[in-house]
Amino acid sequence: MNIEQVGVVGAGQMGSGIAQVCAAAGLQVILFDLNLQALERGVAAISASLQRLVSKDKLSQAELDETLAKVSLSTDLSDLGQADIVIEAASENEQIKQSIFRQLDEVCKPVAILATNTSSISITRLAAVTNRPGQVIGMHFMNPVPMMKLVEVIRALQTDDEVFRAVSTLAERAGKTPVDIKDAPGFVANRILLPMINEGIFCLHEGLASSEEIDTVMKLGMSHPMGPLALADLIGLDTCLSIMEVLYDSFKDPKYRPCPLLVQMVDAGYLGRKSGRGFYHYE
Template identity: 60%
Template sequence: MDIKKFGVVGAGQMGNGIAQVAAMSGVDVIMNDIKSEFVERGLATITKNLSRSVDKGKMTAEEKDAVLKRIRTSTDLKDMAEADFVVEAATENETLKFQIFRDLDKVCPENIILSTNTSSIPIGRIAAQTKRPDKIIGMHFMNPVPVMKLVEVIRGIATSDETFKTTWELSIKFGKTPASSEDYPGFIANRVLMPMINEAIFCLYQGVGTKEDIDTVMKLGMNHPMGPLALADLIGLDTCLAIMETIYDGFKDSKYRPCPLLRKYVEAGWFGKKTGRGFYEYK
């Protein structure tokens, strides 16, 4: 399948990053969100990222302008009817995602693949909201999208081989390295990552070490580029909690229980970098 127009639902941290890499690959993009201020903010982030690349000599000003011209903003989900392939990158909220997929199923032609950037919600449950379960697949980009090379491609129980092949090839076209995962809560990336982050939070909660000590041990001892608590702040503590709850609900295994301190921070509105306060403070 030749993908010439790519739809992105959600213009936030993940959505605008996905829109950027798609446009940089030469594909026309429709970036959608529910409010014009959200899509404008997303476009401003893309512009800032591209300007930084120009300043570093990684691209020319003309190339930057060409990328931006390929991105069209939208606040009407019906615009997705024009797309050859759609990825949903809304907040990690099951109810919201289910409604988006029900709406996309009505709007988009029946031959169009609808993918989701979900971090943990089972693909089969999302596919069940539609009349095209064979064309529903997970296309999980990593944050920050323009920098991270991985795309986790997750096939649900009904996902067709053709849908998988198209998504895999599209990931490569976007300059990413795809990896295949079966449809279990948390998939591969977050089933491994989130319990590690959660255990780091337990270490802080139980006074095993300070946040700085915990992050230093993981950076210098395990050669991680950043510590788990700083990484949690970057991902968003609300997102971390949502993922841990999904994994815990899926397996009912106590090793996946979210740390009470994580829940306490989220309830206080301390979501991390995006709110200015998480395990660390951000000015």
């Protein structure tokens, strides 16, 4: 399977990052979103990320221009019809993702791979809503995509071995390290990370320490580059809650119960960096 053209669904933080690393690897990228404003924000984020590399002498201006030239924009899903692979990076909501996969199954060429950047949702269930379940796979990039080396490559129960090999090769071409993961709630990264973040929120909820103090404990005591509450703000508290709900609903184990404070903050619209307020305030 030769992959040269990549479609990306969703121009948010993850989608724009995926588009950037694929374009930087020399692949043609079609970035899709429902509205032009979202696409413009996505391209602005890619440009700013590349410009930071130029300022650090890690990229030339010519390479920046070449990378941006490989990214085309679309608000018409049918424009992804000739892509060799489409990577979905929409909201962490199973119903939304299933709807997208049904539509992609209709518009994409028969041999195209359909991948999802989901953080926790069953790849097997997403594959089952298509007529090409063997060509569906999880491709979970870490945030921020241009910086983080890991990609969890998650096989659905139905995924063909050839598809797994093609996606692993694509991840390596994009400068990432693919890790073979079985399809299970939260996979590996978020199965470990999100309960830790949730416990940090419980510490705040119970008044053990302030946000800054909790994060300082984890940074200085455990050598984490970022504390759990600052990391939750970066991920997005709505995404954190969605992942915890998947874990809790899947395992029916109270250790995965989302902290009530996390639920409250999402209800209030305090979603972290993207909303300007989470456990910290942002300009």
